[in-house]
Amino acid sequence: xxxxxxxxxxxxxxxxxxxxxxxxxxxxxxxxxxxxxxxxxxxxxxxxxxxxxxxxxxxxxxxxxxxxxxxxxxxxxxxxxxxxxxxxxxxxxxx
Amino acid sequence: xxxxxxxxxxxxxxxxxxxxxxxxxxxxxxxxxxxxxxxxxxxxxxxxxxxxxxxxxxxxxxxxxxxxxxxxxxxxxxxxxxxxxxxxxxxxxxxxxxxxxxxxxxxxxxxxxxxxxxxxxxxxxxxxxxxxxxxxxxxxxxxxxxxxxxxxxxxxxxxxxxxxxxxxxxxxxxxxxxxxxxxxxxxxxxxxxxxxxxxxxxxxxxxxxxxxxxxxxxxxxxxxxxxxxxxxxxxxxxxxxxxxxxxxxxxxxxxxxxxxxxxxxxxxxxxxxxxxxxxxxxxxxxxxxxxxxxxxxxxxxxxxxxxxxxxxxxxxxxxxxxxxxxxxxxxxxxxxxxxxxxxxxxxxxxxxxxxxxxxxxxxxxxxxxxxxxxxxxxxxxxxxxxxxxxxxxxxxxxxxxxxxxxxxxxxxxxxxxxxxxxxxxxxxxxxxxxxxxxxxxxxxxxxxxxxxxxxxxxxxxxxxxxxxxxxxxxxxxxxxxxxxxx
Numbered sequence: 239x240x241x242x243x244x245x246x247x248x249x250x251x252x253x254x255x256x257x258x259x260x261x262x263x264x265x266x267x268x269x270x271x272x273x274x275x276x277x278x279x280x281x282x283x284x285x286x287x288x289x290x291x292x293x294x295x296x297x298x299x300x301x302x303x304x305x306x307x308x309x310x311x312x313x314x315x316x317x318x319x320x321x322x323x324x325x326x327x328x329x330x331x332x333x
Numbered sequence: 334x335x336x337x338x339x340x341x342x343x344x345x346x347x348x349x350x351x352x353x354x355x356x357x358x359x360x361x362x363x364x365x366x367x368x369x370x371x372x373x374x375x376x377x378x379x380x381x382x383x384x385x386x387x388x389x390x391x392x393x394x395x396x397x398x399x400x401x402x403x404x405x406x407x408x409x410x411x412x413x414x415x416x417x418x419x420x421x422x423x424x425x426x427x428x429x430x431x432x433x434x435x436x437x438x439x440x441x442x443x444x445x446x447x448x449x450x451x452x453x454x455x456x457x458x459x460x461x462x463x464x465x466x467x468x469x470x471x472x473x474x475x476x477x478x479x480x481x482x483x484x485x486x487x488x489x490x491x492x493x494x495x496x497x498x499x500x501x502x503x504x505x506x507x508x509x510x511x512x513x514x515x516x517x518x519x520x521x522x523x524x525x526x527x528x529x530x531x532x533x534x535x536x537x538x539x540x541x542x543x544x545x546x547x548x549x550x551x552x553x554x555x556x557x558x559x560x561x562x563x564x565x566x567x568x569x570x571x572x573x574x575x576x577x578x579x580x581x582x583x584x585x586x587x588x589x590x591x592x593x594x595x596x597x598x599x600x601x602x603x604x605x606x607x608x609x610x611x612x613x614x615x616x617x618x619x620x621x622x623x624x625x626x627x628x629x630x631x632x633x634x635x636x637x638x639x640x641x642x643x644x645x646x647x648x649x650x651x652x653x654x655x656x657x658x659x660x661x662x663x664x665x666x667x668x669x670x671x672x673x674x675x676x677x678x679x680x681x682x683x684x685x686x687x688x689x690x691x692x693x694x695x696x697x698x699x700x701x702x703x704x705x706x707x708x709x710x711x712x713x714x715x716x717x718x719x720x721x722x723x724x725x726x727x728x729x730x731x732x733x734x735x736x737x738x739x740x741x742x743x744x745x746x747x748x749x750x751x752x753x754x755x756x757x758x759x760x761x762x763x764x765x766x767x768x769x770x771x772x773x774x775x776x777x778x779x780x781x782x783x784x785x786x787x788x789x790x791x792x793x794x795x796x797x798x799x800x801x802x803x804x805x806x807x808x809x810x811x812x813x814x815x816x817x818x819x
Contacts, residue, residue, distance in 0.1 A: 248691070249637040253693040254646060254655070255686055258676040268748060273690055275749050278637045279707050289709030290716055292539055293525045293765020294793065298568045311711070314432055326657055327710070329666045 241266045241273070334398060336816060339499050339552040344401045346393065353393070356748075357386035357447050360405045364449065364496050367819060370477060371489040375410050375468045376418050377450040392445055400555050402445030407497035409488050410542075411458055412438050413532040421534045422466040423455045425661045427611070435532025436564045437501060439654035444559040449497050451776025453487030457651065458508055459561070461754040462483050464745045465684045472491045472741070473515060474817040476781040479738040482512030485627035488546045489516040496764050499556060501548040505536050507733075508757030508771035509544050514733035514786025517772045517815060518674045519803065520546050521553040524573040524794045525765035527580050529564030537646040540639075540762045549689055549813050550771065550803035556795065559727045581797045581802040587621030589802065592726030594629045597757055603736035604632030609785040610732055617802075618731070627722040635760035636752055638715070639686055641708035642763070643693045648692030654680065660763040675804035687748065716764045717791075727792040728802055732757055733770040737783035759789055767791045771803045771817050772812040784815070 243262040246269065250257040257265055311324060320327040337345070346353060361379055368374050382405065389403035403683035413419050413431035415438075417545030420426045434442065435444040442448075455465040463486025464473040471486040472762045473479040474494035481490040485502030489512035492500050502509040504522035512522025528543045535541060545556035591613065598607065613625050656662035656676030663679050678686070695704035722729060735756060744750045761768040767790070774785040807813045 240788065245467075245694075249690045249694050249697070252697060253689050254652075254670070254673040254677055255578050255681075255689065256678040257686075265690070266685060269694070271749050272640060272687075272749070272752075273694075275752065276637050276691075276695075276704065276708075277712050279634055279640060280630070280703075281633060282711065284707060284710035284714070286712050287710040289706050290713035291709055292569075293716065293763070296526070296571075297570075299572075301565060301568070301706055309431070317428075317430055317432065317659045318657070328657055329668050331669050333668065 240270045336495050336582045337405050338548045338803040339401070339555055340549070342404060342498055343476045353389040353447060353519040354383065356403065357382050357405050357449070360449055360497060361641060363671035365739060367494055367496060368481065371472045371474060371490050371494055371496070372469050373452055373471055373487045373496055374407065374450045375453050375492065375525045378417055378448050382449050384703050389445045389447060398660050400442055401441065401559055402444055402733050404496050406441060406446040406451050407449050407488060407491045407500040408438060409454055409485050409500065409502050410482060411454060411503050411534045412437050412501055413534070414448065414451065416743040416804050417451065419451065420467070421467055422456045422686070423681065424467045426643050427661065431660055433532060434531035437560050438532065438567060439674060440560050446458065452491050457647070458484040458503055458505055459647070461507065461511055462745060463487065463753050464741065467682060470741055473738050474819055475517060475585050475783055476738065479740050479783070480515065482515035482738065484508040485546060486512045487565050488512055489518060489520065491518070492518050492546050492548060493817060495816070499545045499552055501543060501550070501684065503533060503541060503543050504762065505540045505643060506762050507755040509546060510768055510786070510788060511755060512760050513546060515738040515784065517677065517784030518546060518548060518818070519550055519553055519769065519771050519813060520544070520801070521557070521769040522761070522767060523532070523561065523775045523796050524767045526559050526569050527575065527767070527796065529567040530799050531566040535650040537643040538650060539646060540643060550800050550807055551567070551582060554582055554800045554804070555771070558778055559585065573734070576797050578797050578800050581801045585621065585800050586617065586802060586805050587623040589591055589617070589703050589728065590726040591617055591624050592624050592626060592627035592722050592729045592740055594632065594729060595626045595730050596632045597731035601735050601756070602732055605774070605776040606734070606785050609683065610787050613773040613787050615804065616731065620805055620809065624645055625726065627726055629718045629722060629760065631711065633720050633758050634711050635763055636717055636756060638711040640691065640752060641704045642712065644688040644692030645695050645705055648689045651685070670770070670794070677757060684748070712763045715760050719764045721767060727798060728744070731788050733786035733788040737785060761790050766793060767796045767799055769803060770798055771806060772811060774817065775815060
């Protein structure tokens, strides 16, 4: 299955990735060859097979909704790229 | 001091032959001498190691020690270690100092292990050769022109070259077992949910599992005793208490029923691997086991299904890396979208971006049923194959890899060729089963000896049996004692 450059641009945008126009064709070719591998799945009939999302069909348990962590904002913000007055700084969102 | 197993080191420490501080200094000096060649470590934590060694010696003097107290260990750089750089071998996290410990690290710290450093790996654990690391490839101690396997290549090379006594690894599609096979050591992937994934940077959450990379099955059992068991911080970690894995190591293999997958002996398997496997099966027979062929008819579809499920889960997991709260941020973003896109494009390597895009595509509107649901249906067929096979056998044994370690650069130009490296290991992750690789031979090629691994697969949560079978094999063979000439 062959992807076009335009498909790659669309997927890249959905994934919030930037792909240079010069690389788009190569990326499309590589992903197309991986899709060929993936499409071998289509050779098997699975109409009556229930999808398996968890290896043991288990459902995740819930924990009690109680506060267990203490506030460590300053410690956790030490690794942030940019903070001011306890807030994370990002470029202007509303233009 | 070095070149010994954890079990041996532990006995020597107990007898007072040397202290943990002396042992740790010995390993640190080996790392200084050899890491330049193998690139097994991304970060060496000398200060932390010496402080932990001092504490371990004091603990031992007080009589408060266990078998792992004072044992020098390396952690794959996917495990968060508090106040230590944790990169996942990515530019994206090259400046990330973890504010907390992974549960695995926390438990090993509590057992008294000494952290030598963080080992190299494929970026975000995506790779089978350790060539996708932002910090450069790892080299195989048996032949530095060859890859150590991946993604836990740094941990495997560090254990093989004796730059640590034991290491942690993670396995999503073979990332503990394949490098263990290529480096001639023991790699153990427990059942999905046996070990907490808390603090282990997520790749594919329904497949990822942590495990030991060690010099023997006995050492793997020692680490399993420290790390396995319930954790309230990981809701996928099972609530069943783990058994004592040391207690059953010496059980007899008399009457053990071994299944060999017919499909794994077919075309594509290297002659040297097949003959090592056959020789190993003879050993098991001599120990009282019976051998029969079993069928895994859908195993050829495991790679296809995996390359939908793993990238789909990865695309969701890696969406958190947006340059806002931590990790790499691009220079001078003009707006928020530009910041997201350039931070991610500059921060991730090409294999990671490729998998994010495959996952995004598979989950996108109009393709979800054809790819994601289909892959999960195949996943059930693969699981059912194992269920059927395990009606007649206790353990499945086959090859870990189709061949021995390949050369750097030999397979990284075509992703599909690289993906097929994990042909025998991936189905085990899809089914959530425990699996391990143990050394079972050496293939001499152009004057280099290259290790061969065989894979053992067990029933759900039957880790103790696998460790028992591997330990009995290692009591009767010496492949696991072979070391490269470093």
